Amino acid sequence: MKTDRILVTHGGGGALTRELIEETIAPIFNSELLNKFEDSSLIPATDRLVMTTDSHVVKPLFFPGGDIGRLSISGTVNDIATSGARPLAISVGLIIEEGFSLEDLKIILKSMKDTADEAEVHIITGDTKVVERGKADGIYINTSAVGLLPEDIHLRPANIEPGDAVLITGPIGNHEAAIIAARNELLPDVKISSDCAPLGGLIKKLIDEVPEVKCARDPTRGGVAATLIEIIESSGFGVELDEKEIPVDDDVKSLCDILGMDPLLMANEGKMLIFVPEDRSNRALEVMRKDKYGKNSRKIGFVTDNKKRLVLRTIYGAKRIITMPMGSQLPRIC
């Protein structure tokens, strides 16, 4: 049933978001670079500068493990990092609702500054708008960043080949689980922290030590499942995941059991999926585990020549296919 209106699900990061982008946005902008649907794109007339943008509307603004400020910097620098680039500069657009607490604004700005320092990126330009009460929920933040690719490095799905190992930098589902728990009074005892963090440092170390690394992607909305499906659709190959190797924290598992959710479909804000040749996977894991955001890095699967199929081998040895999820049912998780 097609509709002529935007639905909440259009923002969920899954199949309906894809449809909106591919059928409505991309045909109008009609840009070859945009049509690659990568997290960041090369700036035309340059061969090493990449750019990305991201808007942040998370609710609540403050949640265990982070706040909209930290999220708005890490989300964008992580999109730069997925190409292998180092972020050079970032812009900040604030849309603030009339009546918003100045104290809260300062806390958010401080958090942005701290995260930018940690990510070694300069905030170099910005814009501030105020809208009437009721026209925005506290504050929305847009950030855009420019990054510089190291010479001869450009991580992208087109690089991957059957046999490559698929790695993850740590347990999955924590960000979305933390937001759900923070919103839900029914779950007062659940203590889950968002994983929200800038991962440029980890990616840099990885590229320095293992320059053979092929592709990186941060599994945000739609989770590991939607992100892997996007990658395999643009690469033409498949991926097989081993369920018993996929790290999920016990608290996240319990929350998923209670609410009938699947960690593979849940958003992360401080994780990276890494594709690397199998014979370099152990070295890559060593390097990743030395970074504070990669201590629990694991190999969770490998690339197959099974055309564009994401297959999960369950803990019982059964295999099932994972299809593009609808995306998060929850609006405003990031």
Place this chain on the structure above:
Amino acid sequence: MDLAKFRDTEYVKNLIDKLYAVYPGGKINVMEVCGTHTMAIGSYGLRSLVPEGLRLLSGPGCPVCVTPNSIINAAVELALIPDIVVTTFGDMMRVPGSEKTLEVCKAEGADVRVLYSPLDMIEMAESQLNKNFVFISVGFETTTPGIALTVLEAKRRNLKNVSFICSNRLVIPALRILSEAEDINIDGFLCPGHVSVIIGYGAYEEISERYKIPCVVAGFEPVDILMAVYEIVRQIANNESRVVNSYGRVVTREGNIEAQRVIEKVFVPADAEWRGIGVIPMSGLELREEFSEYDALKKFKIELRDAPDPPGCRCGDVLKGVLLPPECPLFGKKCKPESPVGPCMVSSEGSCAAYYKYGGAE
């Protein structure tokens, strides 16, 4: 309770071995009638582990899926009236009615809210007396006590701005119809764990005795489900048909008497339409006369009109187990989770959604 042992891989392997050992060969149809079983079987990939010939069918166990078009249309009609707030469970938002979904109504400006508990509506209604709140109620015996309590609470607080569309359904009348159906031969029922907590496993004795079909109550972990499937197959191999409770840690023979009383206090059984199946005698629940002021259809003079299922949609056959989801011509083509034609593809517990999401065996 530590659930780890109910997911233990060694234990699962042993059960599978036992299942193969006892399997008499030929075709056996085992049907579950619970959305949570549908999802568990799909997500653990259990179908690819059991003997060939053993078909694990999903019956009409998803409350959203069995809700007829006429109810969705009535909900949409209500949502479009100014000052009416329609509240319901999340999965109802995207079920297509004849013209639109509640999600689309919301995007068009209607006040539609998703609740985790119907009791939340009472608080909302009390703080906004200028609006009329209507809860679209679907669900089996598991959900119904909560609805009944909400009706009682509305009455206790003398709230005049609260009402309900009750499309709740009863499991046993559906099992009767399925047992008698000529287009599908069911050899065993995997009985729903949550519903059985309320109605008690004694309720299935009628089915096992009258139709000679083994009925085994199962929990939702892989070990629970496989233990129950094993017991069903074992009975079939030995020509038995009994009720066995494999979910003893929460299900009793009598069930939850208090919950049964609350349901009976507020509701009375009535004939009810199930999507795709038709009217099943005494399979629905109507508000008792003394609670009729809470009947939204009466209050707002909304008529339930016969509304045909969407063209080509075979949800009815899927719900009866006659058709496996991938056998429907629309499955994965015209009908996908992001653009569902029928409800079995919408609800997170729908059998088509489960087959789509979990893809079946490779």
